[in-house]
Amino acid sequence: MVKSILICAASVFILANLAGAHPLVASPNGVLSLATTDHRGVLARGSVFVVTGVELANGAAVSAEVPYPQELNGVSVAIVSADGAVAALAYMVSTAETRLVAIVPSFLPAGDYVVTVTNNGESSEGTAVKVADASFGLVTNTGSAGGGVSGRILKEGVEPSALTFVNSALPGSTLELDATGLGPLETPDNEFPVEANWREGVVVVLGGVEIPVSYIGRNPLKPGYDKVVFSLPSDVTLAGCLTMFQLKLGDTVSIQYSLPLAAIPAEAAPAESGAVSGEVEAPPVAPSGAVCRGLAGVSLNGLQTLSQGGTLIGGGMTLNRVTSTVRSGAITYTQTSDFFSGGFVQWTAEQFLDNLARGQFQLAGRDANGCVVWDVPVTSGGVYVDAGDGLALNGPAWNVAVPRNVADPNIYNVTLNSVLTGLPTPVITPSLGLNLVGGHYELSGQGGSVVGPFSVGLDVSDAFTWTNQGAFTDKLDRTKDLVFTWTGGQPGDMIVASGYAHGPAPEDSAKLVTRAFSCYTTADQGKVTLAASQLQKLPVIAAIKYTDPSGAWMANISLAHSNPDNTGFFSAPLVNGGTTESAGFRFGYSYAVGPLTIP
Structure with a gap:
């Protein structure tokens, strides 16, 4: 052979x-x-x-x-x-x-x-x-950490049914998950393999509970594939469309995966809080009788579409003030820009779920300080779609028309104000001379060939202040905790301290990586800390290097303030029927400092 x-x-x-x-x-x-x-x-x-x-x-x-x-x-x-x-x-x-x-x-x-x-x-x-x-690894719908697993729900006496958002697992369900990579066979790889358990003692770790795996080995019905079989405890309390879990094989723990887990059958479920206004059509009742919850802003129809691998149209609209402090040799300059940018995007199911999974992965991976570090992946975004010739943005102190972007006419943006200080020669950036201030804003559009007329409101808080920004100069000390402090903001507003670095990995200096950290908290806390143990996972950058083909070796950090995470969702009608999914209107005040070294 x-x-x-x-x-x-x-x-x-x-x-x-x-x-x-x-x-x-x-x-x-x-x-x-x-x-x-x-x-x-x-x-x-x-x-x-x-x-x-x-x-x-x-x-x-x-x-x-x-x-x-x-x-x-x-x-x-x-x-x-x-x-x-x-x-x-x-x-x-x-x-x-x-x-x-x-x-x-x-x-x-x-x-x-x-x-x-x-x-x-x-x-x-x-x-x-x-x-x-x-x-070895499980097969997922995104191919990345936090991705939804491919698998089936097993029930005695009936055919296995695909595990999806509208056919979710329930407490007590037996699941069969697709996998590959356990190792070579002695029999031909292109023929049906023999079913044989690979090893004992493998467990699923879900919500801190270890669940025994009853089978891990080749899938006798799918050459090249392995499968993992286990039964959820009947008293499991976790639920959600992206319920995170890991596999533990001996001393090795896998990356995070997600599965759709419902707490109650669909026919007994109350109206979904994240559903769009006026949503009444539910997906067909699945064999498990369960529909997961927890994808904020996604309707039941949206869950059905995602389960079938279709496309969704979402949106992101942001009203921002960004203050960037840049150090270049002996010169330090600061630019503060107030602007609006946004649009509606058509996503494939894989792209949409990949973004959701990354967010859920970051949520599940946070430490006691609310911080998580991850490798920044190469991703592909969706395609912006037409929502009309322009948008109208009305605030407490001014009203402006938001035109189409020149490079991509389905993106809408306008620079309200831009001020640059610190350079020997003044630089003037065209703007309207308007400032972002706290208060109520209304955003509306007359509609275009894809997205119909819409209107959404947003309450913007007064800007916060990063009180210890001056402590971050030209480098970060990886042996010490990284502490961020601020004042201002409404108690429930979100604060995110983050950083981004590219350079040699601390575990292997021959490997170049791009890693980021984010620490999440609320404005009333006034302080958030990235532990030194987390900072030490970032690349080792002894000096700024702009010439590497993989990208500049440098780091930057930022502190941002925005509306609460569970607010700002809205839907807009689609010209061909239905509504957008998971569209959001948010404000953001942020400060950024860089480039920095992390020796």
């Missing part, structure tokens, strides 16, 4: 260099494990992986039948060791123009490899990957 699969490196080289147009694999992150881990660029032997890009296949999506072939729809994926000594073709699960799914042959030894896609004789450039003996 192995001899029939192995192909010589010279053959792969010829395939990869055929003349003509070739498929383009995305860069970076064009070849990733389907397992959601913090190292998706590592592919496990015998596991499922995905290739994304353009012109990867021709025509409509095609799914293979078992046993999976090495060529599907004229497409093959070659995996060649970096030294050219070992090469093989992956087993093809499915093809589409922008996405391929395949299985890494188990017989490939761990090491450095190059992946090449060939589409009907036209080949891509090679993409470097690592193959490991194992790299």
Whole structure:
């Protein structure tokens, strides 16, 4: 079997260099494990992986039948060791123009490899990957920490039903979750594997409670896939569409995942507080009879759409004052800008859920001080849609028309005021000469081709003051706590202290990372502290470096003040029917300082 699969490196080289147009694999992150881990660029032997890009296949999506072939729809994926000594073709699960799914042959030894896609004789450039003996993780709808798991609810005597927002788990439910990356097989990877428990003692950690896993091993119905089976306790009290949990395998604890968990059946549920005004249509009753709650501003119809992988239109409107203090050599200058910016965005389900999951992940990962540190991912945003020729913004001291943005006419923005001080030569930024002040504001639009007429109000607090900003000069001391203090703001207003840094990772100086921290509290607290143990997770930056191809080595920090997190949601009608989901109108006062070092 192995001899029939192995192909010589010279053959792969010829395939990869055929003349003509070739498929383009995305860069970076064009070849990733389907397992959601913090190292998706590592592919496990015998596991499922995905290739994304353009012109990867021709025509409509095609799914293979078992046993999976090495060529599907004229497409093959070659995996060649970096030294050219070992090469093989992956087993093809499915093809589409922008996405391929395949299985890494188990017989490939761990090491450095190059992946090449060939589409009907036209080949891509090679993409470097690592193959490991194992790299286990659950399959999620976002591929990132906090993503919703792919799985099914198991019930005796009935067919398994997909786990979704409108078919959520209940206390006592038995769940079967998709996974991959446990390790290689001795039997062919492209055929149905034998069901066998991988190991004992694995648990799910949910709300601090360890839940025994009854099965973790190959999925006998899906080559390349593993599965995890466990039953929720009947007395579990947690609930929500993004209920966070982890897997604990021996001494190893996974990243955070999320699952939709309902506390009560849908038919007994009260009206959803986050639903849009006038919402009366509920989704179909699912086999579990449960609809999760907790996605603020998302209606029941929206949950149904997300469960089906459709698109949603949301919105973000912000009224801001940003004061940035920048140090450049011997010069320190400060710019204060008051402005409005916003628009309505169409998101795919994956993009929408990815944003929600990141927010929930940050919530679940906060320490006792309300702080969390995370690696900043590369993300793709949605597409702005038309809401009319302009918006009207009326405040307590002035009324302004908000025009379309020149670069993207479906974004609306206006600079109210901009003041720059500290430079030897004055710089004048065009503005209306208006200041953001506390009071009530009304934002309205006449509607366009996608979003109809809307109106929303917002109460803006008076600006707060960052009282110890002067303590942050040219560097941060990673051995000491980072303390932020302020005055002002309404008691329930949100305060977020945050920072962003790019440079060598403290755990591996050869690895460049972009990491951020956020500390959440309310205005009445007057103080928030990032512990030194958290600060030490940020990159080690001995000196500012602007010339690195990966981005400038530097850090900056900020302190921001906005309306309470559970306020500001609104909906607008859509021209083709329905309403927007999770649209928000917020104010923000923020101070930023940088660039800084963190030696």
